[in-house]
Structures are given as C-alpha cells and as structure tokens.
Amino acid sequence: MxxxxxxxxxxxxxxxxxxxxxxxxxxxxxxxxxxxxxxxxxxxxxxxxxxxxxxxxxxxxxxxxxxxxxxxxxxxxxxxNTKAFENINNIYKSNKQMENFFEIKMAEFKEYVSMWTHQVKTPLFSLNLILKDHPVDDHAAKAEVFEIEEYIETLLSYMRLESLSTDFVFEQADLDELISSSIKKYSKVFIKKKNKVNFVPTNLKLTTDRKWFALILDQILSNSNKYTQEGEISFYIDDKNLIIEDTGIGIRKEDLPRVFDKSYTGYNGRIYKKSTGIGLNLVKTAAENLSIDVSIESKVDVGTKVILNLSRVLK
Structure with missing residues (x-):
C-alpha cells in the first residue's frame, strides 16, 4: 500500500x-x-x-x-520487450548457466570423492594388517602411508584446481631440479617395483609454477610406477618436448582419446583397480594453466610416452 x-x-x-x-x-x-x-x-x-x-x-x-x-x-x-526485461532476462540466463555449471561440478566432485574413498580404503586396509604383525614391517607400512599421502595430495590438488581462486606463481625454474625432486620422491616406489630410472640432465630453464609443474611430474611418475613392474622409466628431451617414457603395460588404442577425461579409468583402471580417473585429468588441467601442451602415445605390452611440449615456457 x-x-x-x-x-x-x-x-x-x-x-x-x-x-x-x-x-x-x-x-x-x-x-x-x-x-x-x-x-x-x-x-x-x-x-x-x-x-x-x-x-x-x-x-x-x-x-x-x-x-x-x-x-x-x-x-x-x-x-x-523493454530494456528492463532484456537485462533481467540476460541476468537470469547467466545465473542459470552458472547454476548448471556448479551443479555439474558438484556432481563430478561427489563422484570423484566417492571413487577416492573407495580407492583409499585399499592402502588403509593393508596398513591395518601390517600394524597387526609383530614385528611391524616398517618399509611396508611406510609404503602404504606414502600411497595414502598420494591419494590425499591428489584430492587436495583437485580441489585447488577447481577453486576459482587458484594462484599461480610463475618464475624461472631449473627443469633438472624439478625432475630430480620428483624422482627422489618416488625412489622407494622405484625400488619396490624394481623399476630403473633413466635420466640424462637436460640443462634447461623454464618459466613455470614450481608447485604445479611438480604435480604434473608426480602424477605422471605415479601412473608409470603403477603400471610398470621390473621395467624402466626414462626422462629425455626431444626437440622442445619433455618425454616421460615407461615400459609398462601400455594403454589400449580405444582408451587413448579419453585418458585425460575426468573420472575415466579405462581398461587398465577397471582391471587393475588402481585408478581414480583423476590423475591424468589433473595433469591436463594443470598443464593448460602453465601453457604446456600434453599428449600421450602408448602401445599395449610395450609402454607409454607422456609428451610435455615446453616450447612456450623454455627460456
């Protein structure tokens, strides 16, 4: 009134x-x-x-x-048919798109957390069995703890990348230092899996975010170790591409186009039950944010090559 x-x-x-x-x-x-x-x-x-x-x-x-x-x-x-109607309608459509976007993101996150929870139960169960033994096998226990830490770090990285406020700090970095740090992190896994590392220093500098570039290397190494047993994992430069190559079980041809899709585990993930379907998606997303093109070549029972094109970031 x-x-x-x-x-x-x-x-x-x-x-x-x-x-x-x-x-x-x-x-x-x-x-x-x-x-x-x-x-x-x-x-x-x-x-x-x-x-x-x-x-x-x-x-x-x-x-x-x-x-x-x-x-x-x-x-x-x-x-x-007034200007006010047009403005309100545009705002509504924009809000609707954002709502649909966040609904999709929430559904993807719930799906991933559900899968992540299922996967992390395996090392927790193994660790529980190890701790019941007397004496406790320290090496085996630490291996399971390391795997749990990997799962947690992947989840945190996923959440950070999905956040609208993710910060990237670009600076000059030594490629050999980054690779060596990642190899050192997985040294015990290499020993456990009886995998050899072939790394010839590149003597290259690049402009990147150290934390996120390390995440890319860690995820690739983690995958290589999961699907390689008593094999070799190599790091080398081909033109301006950093190649991480393993002699593992390889990826089926029909799975290759979708390996970077979120939550896609493919044949290997379903058979070996070691994949959450998020690792390579993190690699792809982080690489795009760092202006790095990433691709994969693979043959079953021969091995896999992950190719990082560094042409836009090399000094």
Whole structure:
C-alpha cells in the first residue's frame, strides 16, 4: 500500500489543490451549491480511479512476483520487450548457466570423492594388517602411508584446481631440479617395483609454477610406477618436448582419446583397480594453466610416452 501511495502521491496533491481552488472560488461569488456538487462528483470519480488504479497495481505486482519466481513463464505486459526485461532476462540466463555449471561440478566432485574413498580404503586396509604383525614391517607400512599421502595430495590438488581462486606463481625454474625432486620422491616406489630410472640432465630453464609443474611430474611418475613392474622409466628431451617414457603395460588404442577425461579409468583402471580417473585429468588441467601442451602415445605390452611440449615456457 505504501508503494502505491508513493506512486499516486502527485495525483492526490493535484486533486487536493483542485478541490481547494473550487472551494476558494465561492469567495468570488460562484454558486455554493454548484461548487459543492462539483466537489462531490470529483471526489467520487477520484476514489473510483484510486480503486481501479490500486487493483491494477496489485495485479501487476502479483504478475511481477509470479514471473520472478518462474522466469520461464510469460513476462508481464508492461515490461515485456523493454530494456528492463532484456537485462533481467540476460541476468537470469547467466545465473542459470552458472547454476548448471556448479551443479555439474558438484556432481563430478561427489563422484570423484566417492571413487577416492573407495580407492583409499585399499592402502588403509593393508596398513591395518601390517600394524597387526609383530614385528611391524616398517618399509611396508611406510609404503602404504606414502600411497595414502598420494591419494590425499591428489584430492587436495583437485580441489585447488577447481577453486576459482587458484594462484599461480610463475618464475624461472631449473627443469633438472624439478625432475630430480620428483624422482627422489618416488625412489622407494622405484625400488619396490624394481623399476630403473633413466635420466640424462637436460640443462634447461623454464618459466613455470614450481608447485604445479611438480604435480604434473608426480602424477605422471605415479601412473608409470603403477603400471610398470621390473621395467624402466626414462626422462629425455626431444626437440622442445619433455618425454616421460615407461615400459609398462601400455594403454589400449580405444582408451587413448579419453585418458585425460575426468573420472575415466579405462581398461587398465577397471582391471587393475588402481585408478581414480583423476590423475591424468589433473595433469591436463594443470598443464593448460602453465601453457604446456600434453599428449600421450602408448602401445599395449610395450609402454607409454607422456609428451610435455615446453616450447612456450623454455627460456
């Protein structure tokens, strides 16, 4: 009601002025009964106008309220095809797209967490069995703890990459130092799997974010070790490409186009039950943020090559 009064306020003021002017005209000799009759008719017509205007105001308010609760419905006549309608409609479509985007992201996250929870149970179960033995096998226990830490780090990295506030700090870095650090991190896994490392220093510098580039190397090495037993993992430069090559079980041809897809585990992941389907997706996403192109070549029972094109980041 208060909004309606504000809208009709100027009309009310003008009407009061009009009535006062009529009443004042009596002092100039106009017939009092005639003036009173005009005032009475004017008040009556003004009240009818107020009632009709208020009903229209309420109807329009209800239409606006209904439309704002359901933007898919027909817009009120008074704002249809107006600039205001266009702006509101654009905002609604933008919000709808964001809502759909976040729904998809939430569904993907729930799916990943569900898969992650299932996968992390394996090393936890193994660790529980090891701790029940007397004496406890320290090396075996540490291996399971390392695997659990890997799962946790992958989950945290996934969450950081999905965040809109992910920070990248680009600086000059020594490629050999980054590779050596990653190899050292997985040294015990290499020993456990009886895998050899072939790494010839590259003597190259690149502009990158050390943390995220290390994540890329770690994820690739983790995958190589998972699917390689008593084999070899090599690091070498071919033109401006860093190649990480293993002699593991390889990837089937039909799985190659989708290996970077989120939550896609492929044949190896289903058979060996070691994959969460997120590692290579993290590699792809992080690499894109670092201006690095990544691709994979592989043959079953021969091995896999992960190719990092560093042409845009080499000093």
């Amino acid at each position: 208060s909004k309606f009064i504000k809208i009709k306020g100027h009309s009310l003021i003008l009407f009061v002025i009009f009535i006062l002017a009529l009443l004042a005209s009596i002092t100039f000799g106009f017939d009092k009964n005639y003036i009173s009759y005009i005032c009475l008719i004017s008040v009556f017509l003004f009240l009818i106008d107020l009632v009709i205007s208020y009903r229209n105001f309420k109807r329009f308010s209800n239409e606006i309220t209904y439309w704002t609760n359901d933007f898919e419905s027909k817009a009120p006549f008074l704002i249809e």
